Amino acid sequence: MNKTKIDWVKGTDNKQGYTWNPVTGCLYGCEYCYAKRIANRFGLHQETNKIKVLEERYVIENNCIITGEKTIISNPYPYDFTPTFHKYRLDEPSKKTKGVNIFVCSMADLFADWIPDEWIKEVFETCKRASQHRYLFLTKNPDRYIDLYEKKLLPYKENIWLGTTATMPTDEFVFFRDTPYKSFISIEPVLEPFGELAKGEMPQWVIVGVETGNRKDKVIPKKEWILSIKEQCKGAGVPIFMKESLRELMSDEFIQEFPW
Ligand code: SF4
Numbered sequence: 001m002n003k004t005k006i007d008w009v010k011g012t013d014n015k016q017g018y019t020w021n022p023v024t025g026c027l028y029g030c031e032y033c034y035a036k037r038i039a040n041r042f043g044l045h046q047e048t049n050k051i052k053v054l055e056e057r058y059v060i061e062n063n064c065i066i067t068g069e070k071t072i073i074s075n076p077y078p079y080d081f082t083p084t085f086h087k088y089r090l091d092e093p094s095k096k097t098k099g100v101n102i103f104v105c106s107m108a109d110l111f112a113d114w115i116p117d118e119w120i121k122e123v124f125e126t127c128k129r130a131s132q133h134r135y136l137f138l139t140k141n142p143d144r145y146i147d148l149y150e151k152k153l154l155p156y157k158e159n160i161w162l163g164t165t166a167t168m169p170t171d172e173f174v175f176f177r178d179t180p181y182k183s184f185i186s187i188e189p190v191l192e193p194f195g196e197l198a199k200g201e202m203p204q205w206v207i208v209g210v211e212t213g214n215r216k217d218k219v220i221p222k223k224e225w226i227l228s229i230k231e232q233c234k235g236a237g238v239p240i241f242m243k244e245s246l247r248e249l250m251s252d253e254f255i256q257e258f259p260w
Contacts, residue, residue, distance in 0.1 A: 001089075001093065002020075006103060008241050009102075009103045018101065020093060021089065022123050023084065023105050025083040026081060027114060036081045039077040044075055044080070045080060052085070057074040059074045090126050098132070100134075101136065104136065105138075109138075109140055110123065111137070111139035120154075135161065138164070139165065142172060154181075157181055163184045175198065185207070189209060190209070190225060196232070197233075202233075208240065208242055209242070210246060223250065226242070239257035241256050241257055
């Protein structure tokens, strides 16, 4: 578990933000994926087409040719961006007794179809054991939330925020107004104007951001796209958090609100 500077994870209630990655790797192949770039850069280039389970940290032993001294280095991405369950990380939240905000799986999509139910169940069992924290999940595959909820495989509900990532209005949003889970949507990076955000129901929080970096085909949104989202949030009484990447574009309209 690592401290993070991700602005929406840090929160306003003095809860330090952390990322926790019991699972890394993702197969969606989004062109703007920063996580894949990191994993490929630091990985050991043993990518496979099978999901992987690591019971222990993956370590490499080196013998120095000159001194004969042995060094042991652990590598968090031995299979690069292949979906990998790092079981040895499951106890990390329990080691921190003070409650913090935790973005779970910032380097993966935990609810993607290729992730076994069992992995998710074990992650939720950890959340239950370390209930002092607030857990923030994000997926591009919100149908999996419903599937697992109906199968009663998400029994722990306190302090759980189930988020959906969307980049364009055709992406599917699933909100959980009628369940014990809290819900949010992260519109990032905005690739198109959104029109009506939700018909009849809204999530409990909206995050919006743009792509950063110098990628050639990066989309620069128009201010009115973001204003439309902001107005809909205001109308529905839903807090909206604009990421730092929007500060300059939005100037006086820039706002960062939290639901807690
Ligand atoms: S869903 Fe997220 S983690 Fe997966 S490829 Fe896309 S940006 Fe990367």
